Amino acid sequence: MITYVGTSNPGFAPYAMEEIRRRIQGTKVSGLAPGETFSFTTGDHDPEQLLTDLRRKEPIFLRHLFPVEREIDVTDSEKGTAKALRDYASTLGDRIQGRKVAIQVRKEQNSPFPFASAEGRDEMVPAVEELGAEAVAREADWIISVYATKKKLFMGCSTPRDNLSDWPGGSVRFRKDEGLISRAAFKLLEAERAFNLPLDRFSNALDLGASPGGWTSVLLERGLKVTAVDPAEMDPSLELHPRLRHIRRNAADVSFAPGSFDLLVCDMSWDPHHTCRIVSELANVLSAGASGIITLKLMYRKPFQSIQDLTEDYAHEFDIRKVKQLFHNREEVTMWVKKK
Ligand SMILES: C[S@@+](CC[C@H](N)C(=O)[O-])C[C@H]1O[C@@H](n2cnc3c(N)ncnc32)[C@H](O)[C@@H]1O
Incomplete structure (x- = not known):
């Protein structure tokens, strides 16, 4: 033993x-x-x-x-x-x-x-x-x-x-870049490694709850086109980026042509069940086999139950690949999914 x-x-x-x-x-x-x-x-x-x-x-x-x-x-x-x-x-x-x-x-x-x-x-x-x-x-x-x-x-x-x-x-440590827009960027960088999912494999990302733009900036650096959805402002350094479109709306109110994106990322600070509903309704804007990286907020002090309920709901539209509490996650875990 x-x-x-x-x-x-x-x-x-x-x-x-x-x-x-x-x-x-x-x-x-x-x-x-x-x-x-x-x-x-x-x-x-x-x-x-x-x-x-x-x-x-x-x-x-x-x-x-x-x-x-x-x-x-x-x-x-x-x-x-x-x-x-x-x-x-x-x-x-x-x-x-x-x-x-x-x-x-x-x-x-x-x-x-x-x-x-x-x-x-x-x-x-x-x-x-x-x-x-x-x-x-x-x-x-x-x-x-x-x-x-x-x-x-x-x-x-x-x-x-x-x-x-x-x-x-x-304790995963990244070098603190001078121009880092938000500490949240570290979560996506860590997810990329933890899920062994190089982000430069993708070309068109939808970022829900994107402000101030930490995740968006990582995706842009990797060469992706990004559609960022958030009623709040993006960091001024990003607003004029040629591969970024910022839609200043609630993610519940946006729609896109089917199959528009091969990557969805979502770090929305909202009730995780509402977030799940919004993301699931947007599943058809993803191409077949598209990946999603989504933070699941643990708001109800019953992490196992919350994660089970949420993964069951996400499983209608997605294959759940991995759920992990990353070092950079606080009261949340990060999930990698693939569109069915
Ligand atoms: C934790 S921050 C995201 C940080 C971002 N990932 C980054 O790297 O900078 C959460 C964001 O979710 C946004 N949000 C919350 N509910 C939303 C909704 N229904 N639709 C769009 N954005 C939402 C908030 O405005 C906030 O900017």
Whole structure:
């Protein structure tokens, strides 16, 4: 049996833990940092098979996991902690020799762990290099994960795909572009990666609830034509863009010729059931097989029920491909659909 450390968005650990309980018979789940991290065991499952299952059908709220291969009491001693980190790294030769290795160190706010993330990493690098591995930040073959709570220090080594994310704890960071129109743009950039759906594959997008234009600007940068629907203004930097048409209306009141768009994106801040009705009524303006990226707002404090009801409603017009709470989602999840 293997124990994992799991991470979700802040406040959503109870739902991630519930997903684990539903998926893994015999698992033991317990909280680590309130609302965000927890541990769980593989229970009655074969660990390899479990990872395959989790990758194939990713849980919605579990953002990241890593296997606990060493667990010790955490202390504030720099010397003792540095030795513990090096000792663990030095056991990994068989796996990491000649490979690229990322070292990801995280700590809970109240942990006595004496190092900042980068310092903890630096303590491990010499041991990793001594084994003939190359320490890298991204595109690693293996990830050494270190996580310190108030009481414990957990360490493990796994592949990026088994962690469900190659970012520390699944915290996806994009470089902050100077001219970014809204932070919402990060959601679409993250969705593109999470759903493995390069946006430049599409040519004609309908963006519902587009103002101030973060998503629209990403789509324009990818070379798409964009029809943006929102009663609110778009960022002035976009208004004159030659591939953008802005329709200043409620999305419930617009219509287009059938098959006009091969991509629909929707980040409308409205009741998710109204949004579902509007998007479903507009389904015929999409070409067959068109994709949709839609945020589902979790307004009713019953995420599982809301997601189930909404996906059932969307399923009349769309195949539901994936629903995931992205790092950049707050009280919402993001769904990828394809028009039937
Ligand atoms: C979270 S913001 C969208 C941010 C946008 N995705 C971006 O990247 O800048 C939500 C937008 O939905 C719009 N909205 C809400 N209800 C709408 C409706 N019925 N029709 C069109 N837009 C709507 C709001 O005016 C608001 O601008």
